[in-house]
Amino acid sequence: MKEPASPPVVAIKGLSLTYEAADGPVYALSNVDLQIAEGEFISFIGPSGCGKTTLLRVIADLEQPTGGDIHVNGVGPEEARLRRDYGFVFQAPALYPWRTIQKNIELPLEIFGVSKAERREKASKQLELVNLKGFENKFPWQLSGGMQQRASIARALSFDPKLLLMDEPFGALDEIVRDHLNEQLLKLWDKTGKTVLFVTHSIPEAVFLSSKIVVMSPRPGRIIDIIDASVLGRDRTLDIRETPEFLKIAHRVREGLRAGHSYDD
Numbered sequence: 001m002k003e004p005a006s007p008p009v010v011a012i013k014g015l016s017l018t019y020e021a022a023d024g025p026v027y028a029l030s031n032v033d034l035q036i037a038e039g040e041f042i043s044f045i046g047p048s049g050c051g052k053t054t055l056l057r058v059i060a061d062l063e064q065p066t067g068g069d070i071h072v073n074g075v076g077p078e079e080a081r082l083r084r085d086y087g088f089v090f091q092a093p094a095l096y097p098w099r100t101i102q103k104n105i106e107l108p109l110e111i112f113g114v115s116k117a118e119r120r121e122k123a124s125k126q127l128e129l130v131n132l133k134g135f136e137n138k139f140p141w142q143l144s145g146g147m148q149q150r151a152s153i154a155r156a157l158s159f160d161p162k163l164l165l166m167d168e169p170f171g172a173l174d175e176i177v178r179d180h181l182n183e184q185l186l187k188l189w190d191k192t193g194k195t196v197l198f199v200t201h202s203i204p205e206a207v208f209l210s211s212k213i214v215v216m217s218p219r220p221g222r223i224i225d226i227i228d229a230s231v232l233g234r235d236r237t238l239d240i241r242e243t244p245e246f247l248k249i250a251h252r253v254r255e256g257l258r259a260g261h262s263y264d265d
């Protein structure tokens with residue numbers, strides 16, 4: 001008999017968000033429907049202004065939608081946030097320069113009042129997961145950009161959230177470093193079984209990392225295609241990017257982006 005499907009980690013129905021700007025309304029999200037299952041790696045891709053960041057921020061309870069429904073692990077975004085269901089990684093590592101790497105990773109735990117011994121243990125586990133063992137006593141400025149971003153991933157994972165939200169985390173890094181981090185992130189995903197929501201502008205990055213790719217379009221911000229990439233398996237290495245299966249998915253993403261592009265951009 002078939003196992004009953006577990007409830008979606010993120011369930012979004014008819015979601016809209018309109019910003020009231022000085023020169024009129026901005027339709028950042030319009031009628032978005034999306035279901036994300038546990039353990040998926042979902043990338044959001046689309047041109048600037050299509051609402052990728054807004055969608056992530058709504059899920060993280062950093063913005064309030066103006067219409068529709070959203071549930072995260074079966075509750076509203078606020079309750080999920082208070083329950084610490086999310087970790088958030090931003091484009092800039094945003095580490096505190098006066099704290100060591102260890103102390104930066106411990107920070108969310110410190111805020112939540114976790115004891116010193118437990119903080120140490122949890123931070124050490126995450127340091128190992130992102131391959132930063134041995135760098136715990138360094139300051140952020142002593143680390144490369146890629147290492148700093150790995151430290152901010154460890155910080156987001158410090159209280160072991162079920163959901164990792166990543167807003168263009170590798171956008172500012174050069175291609176070689178980015179490739180390397182993509183491989184490490186896939187391994188981390190496989191090891192931890194987290195559900196990852198990842199914003200990117202890069203087609204190869206989206207296809208390489210994801211189990212599903214959500215293609216978005218601006219004015220109004222909306223989803224125009226959802227592409228299943230599970231045919232690529234979970235155990236991927238960078239050379240998968242040369243395979244016909246990979247190129248076929250990349251082609252479909254590109255077609256989606258082209259169809260949703262307005263040429264007055």
Ligand SMILES: Nc1ncnc2c1ncn2[C@@H]1O[C@H](COP(=O)(O)OP(=O)(O)OP(=O)(O)O)[C@@H](O)[C@H]1O
Pocket residue numbers: 019020021026027028046047048049050051052053054055221
């Ligand atoms: N606080 C705000 N007030 C008014 N408009 C906003 C606000 N935040 C975002 N917007 C607008 O909402 C739209 C969606 O923005 P959002 O940042 O979500 O897009 P994005 O797809 O993440 O873009 P990018 O790829 O450039 O980061 C854009 O037109 C943006 O200018």
